[in-house]
Amino acid sequence: MxxxxxxxxxxxxxxxxxxxxxxxxxxxxxxxxxxxxxxxxxxxxxxxxxxxxxxxxxxxxxxxxxxxxxxxxxxxxxxxxxxxxxxxxxxxxxxxxxxxxxxxxxxxxxxxxxxxxxxxxxxxxxxxxxxxxxxxxxxxxxxxxxxxxxxxxxxxxxxxxxxxxxxxxxxxxxxxxxxxxxxxxxxxxxxxxxxxxxxLWDIDPEAERLQREAYTTERLQDPEVRSRIEELLRVADLGITGTRVDQRPGTDRPVVRLIHAAGEGEGVAIAWERESFGTRSWYALLGPLLLALDEGxxxxxxxxxxxxxxxxxxxxxxxxxxxxxxxxxxxxxxxxxxxxxxxxxxxxxxxxxxxxxxxxxxxxxxxxxxxxxxxxxxxxxxxxxxxxxxxxxxxxxxxxxxxxxxxxxxxxxxxxxx
Known part of the structure; x- marks a missing residue:
């Protein structure tokens, strides 16, 4: 400390x-x-x-x-x-x-x-x-x-x-x-x-956001971490009900889609590029933030x-x-x-x-x-x-x-x- x-x-x-x-x-x-x-x-x-x-x-x-x-x-x-x-x-x-x-x-x-x-x-x-x-x-x-x-x-x-x-x-x-x-x-x-x-991990919201997005997506592979990330997305009142991670053909990099509420249906998975900058910034912060909390x-x-x-x-x-x-x-x-x-x-x-x-x-x-x-x-x-x-x-x-x-x-x- x-x-x-x-x-x-x-x-x-x-x-x-x-x-x-x-x-x-x-x-x-x-x-x-x-x-x-x-x-x-x-x-x-x-x-x-x-x-x-x-x-x-x-x-x-x-x-x-x-x-x-x-x-x-x-x-x-x-x-x-x-x-x-x-x-x-x-x-x-x-x-x-x-x-x-x-x-x-x-x-x-x-x-x-x-x-x-x-x-x-x-x-x-x-x-x-x-x-x-x-x-x-x-x-x-x-x-x-x-x-x-x-x-x-x-x-x-x-x-x-x-x-x-x-x-x-x-x-x-x-x-x-x-x-x-x-x-x-x-x-x-x-x-x-x-x-x-x-x-002393340094985060600048305007820099290295793509790397932090990728890291948060990587942490979604852990079911316990995934449940916390999804809960933080929901509590932020973004209309998000969950996440979906797909494997991109020909690469090892997974692609994440956020599932948005749509009436009484199961929700709609929106393409990442269509998410707002604020939503992407919040998502990118969650991986490092939870890691810091886990590690003290x-x-x-x-x-x-x-x-x-x-x-x-x-x-x-x-x-x-x-x-x-x-x-x-x-x-x-x-x-x-x-x-x-x-x-x-x-x-x-x-x-x-x-x-x-x-x-x-x-x-x-x-x-x-x-x-x-x-x-x-x-x-x-x-x-x-x-x-x-x-x-x-x-x-x-x-x-x-x-x-x-x-x-x-x-x-x-x-x-x-x-």
Whole structure:
């Protein structure tokens, strides 16, 4: 389970920013889960976070940074060339950022309840630092301390890691030691590497939709999964009563048709190409979403509302909130423009203030990420209304009619030139 993520000098995130699933002390939201740690204590954690903000405010870059960290862990040893620059995307609007490291750090808890902190810093040419800490009894244990500026780059406090000399000798300057260890199935570090492999799955509704459609169709082969997919299609009120999967002649790829209600008959199977974009987007999301719930994984969904009706998006939120549907503690981080997700249609709040994070860009183009709790909303405050009124920030700084006036000014200027 992911607790916190920190990042600096990546994409539009120039200064260090933090995204946290941990419920602040003194709060007791109904949506929180009590996570049991290996030292016997419990920690209240949110099952999902929503990031809201204006266009180009950097909310998608928060998810992209999580994805970049995962990619570095999985690919730095086998995918980064030995003599090529480190593939980082630092903050581009400040020339001084080129001389500063890109920083990533994640706090997470494995199945045995042990909390871990893993992080690293990258320059254009090498891994500048890397560290790994464990908290099996509530107090920090240092496992790895790497610093490229030292004569002895790798230090293993407590000598807890096996094959230390081999790892230090065979880890390239532009690769992470964690990636190198996983390549040989290291008995201790592979489980840390595996956490990144099993989590931080990225979904962009506008990209790779065909692959997700194919994956959802593949999961229909499992009768138990099929029943859940069909139920989620029905509950979305799309007029769908079931699915039919046919084998395409000459290929191994099955073709799915959704069965739509037709009076008192058995229903009509509609060709996939005739389904609406919203229906196809919802269908494409179901396979990865159910897999995340089954595995207890962390799912990243960019622009949850971009191709889904607000009702569908709200149902996704409810799935992760429901402990019966989400017994393994799967987590979701999503971005959205839709302020209706802040409130339930029947009144009340769909998300607690601690689950709502906002992004804004400063005058230098750098993104600031902060929780809604920083604005101290009232206990009974209408979050949707206050958000739209700009009380919390995170919305475009536009006045009514401003865009139209700008167009008229531009047209007048062009006429004068001619």
């Amino acid at each position: 992911l607790l916190r993520f920190r990042v600096a000098n990546a994409l539009s995130l120039r200064d260090e920013q933090e995204l946290s699933f941990v419920v602040p002390q003194g709060e007791d939201p109904a949506t929180a889960r009590a996570l049991k740690l290996s030292d016997g204590k419990t920690l209240d954690v949110y099952p999902l976070l929503g990031i809201f903000g204006a266009n180009a405010s950097g909310k998608s870059n928060v998810l992209s940074s999580l994805k970049k960290m995962r990619e570095a862990v999985l690919k730095s040893y086998t995918g980064w060339g030995s003599h090529k620059p480190v593939p980082r995307e630092r903050f581009a609007l400040d020339p001084h950022s080129a001389d500063e490291n890109t920083f990533y750090e994640a706090d997470f808890v494995l199945e045995d309840g042990v909390r871990w902190t893993y992080g690293f810093e990258l320059s254009d040419i090498r891994v500048e630092a890397e560290w790994l800490h464990a908290y099996p009894k509530g107090r920090r244990q240092e496992w790895l301390d790497r610093d490229a500026s030292r004569d002895r780059e790798f230090h293993f406090p407590g000598e807890r890691i096996q094959d230390r000399a081999l790892l230090a000798r065979t880890t390239r300057s532009n690769a992470l030691l964690l990636s190198r260890a996983a390549a040989d199935n290291h008995p201790q570090l592979s489980r840390i590497h595996r956490w990144f492999f099993d989590n 994984a962390v799912l990243l969904v960019d622009e949850l509302d971009s191709s889904l009706h607000p009702r569908f998006a709200a149902e996704v939120v409810r799935l992760f909130h429901d402990p019966l549907v989400n017994p393994k503690g799967a987590q979701l981080v999503f971005t959205s423009h839709d302020p209706s997700l802040l409130s339930a249609p029947s009144g009340g709040r769909l998300l607690d203030p601690g689950q709502i994070w906002l992004t804004e860009k400063d005058s230098h183009g750098a993104t600031e990420l902060y929780p809604l709790t920083a604005a101290e909303p009232g206990e009974d405050e209408d979050l949707t209304r206050s958000y739209l009124e700009g009380a919390f920030g995170g919305i475009p700084t536009l006045t009514a009619g401003q865009i139209g006036r700008r167009l008229l000014m531009a047209r007048a200027t062009e006429v004068e030139r001619t």
